[in-house]
Amino acid sequence: xxxxxQNSPSLSVQEGRISILNCDYxxxxxDYFLWYKKYPAEGPTFLIxxxxxxxxxxxxxxxxxxxxxAKHLSLHIVPSQPGDSAVxxxxxxxxxxxxxxxxxxxxxxxxxx
Amino acid sequence: DTGVSQDPRHKITKRGQNVTFRCDPISEHNRLYWYRQxxxxxxxxxxxxxxxxxxxxxxxxxxxxxxERPKGSFSTLEIQRTEQGDSAMYLCASSGxxxxxxxPGTRLTVL
Numbered sequence: 001x002x003x004x005x006q007n008s009p010s011l012s013v014q015e016g017r018i019s020i021l022n023c024d025y026x027x028x029x030x031d032y033f034l035w036y037k038k039y040p041a042e043g044p045t046f047l048i049x050x051x052x053x054x055x056x057x058x059x060x061x062x063x064x065x066x067x068x069x070a071k072h073l074s075l076h077i078v079p080s081q082p083g084d085s086a087v088x089x090x091x092x093x094x095x096x097x098x099x100x101x102x103x104x105x106x107x108x109x110x111x112x113x
Numbered sequence: 114d115t116g117v118s119q120d121p122r123h124k125i126t127k128r129g130q131n132v133t134f135r136c137d138p139i140s141e142h143n144r145l146y147w148y149r150q151x152x153x154x155x156x157x158x159x160x161x162x163x164x165x166x167x168x169x170x171x172x173x174x175x176x177x178x179x180x181e182r183p184k185g186s187f188s189t190l191e192i193q194r195t196e197q198g199d200s201a202m203y204l205c206a207s208s209g210x211x212x213x214x215x216x217p218g219t220r221l222t223v224l
Binding site for chain 2: 004006009034036041042043044045046049089091098099100101102103104105106
């Protein structure tokens, strides 16, 4: 079963506008979430994270929102830039000491100049 | 330190052959992970090492797969008797107490 889901395979936005990437999860025991960005021929790169004790975390142009009751998180990129074009993965850290991550399927973001 | 490195970057093999991949983590990281990514999917956890000890293995890791991390430094992932379904990107990641840093991956194609 897919415990972390990204239901939008792709998203296209205009440069300067807001990009909103969504992620849903099913396991209420998840307490730490991360977003990774992946360019072609590279491994995923950590972008931003959020603990379940928070509902928002901001880092520059990137903000992650967490809605625990809806089991939903979103990544906002404002303003979007062409260099943001990449695949974005949402991930949840499995509770316990391993640090194991469960990833969503990814959303391909294209930012048009 | 230039981050996590993986070798080779690409591997093409024939069905039934054995392959071995290497991962060199960030030097001070004691945790090492292997993930597999297929087309249109996110990375899927395969196995986890803390130092030299392999502490968890996914049920995705059949008995044809074996991973080692001798001396808690680099790690190898071996696939015996490869099958076409093994074709994927194999990603290695390492971490200390914080986030995982990923290598560029090894893309395996089984013909």
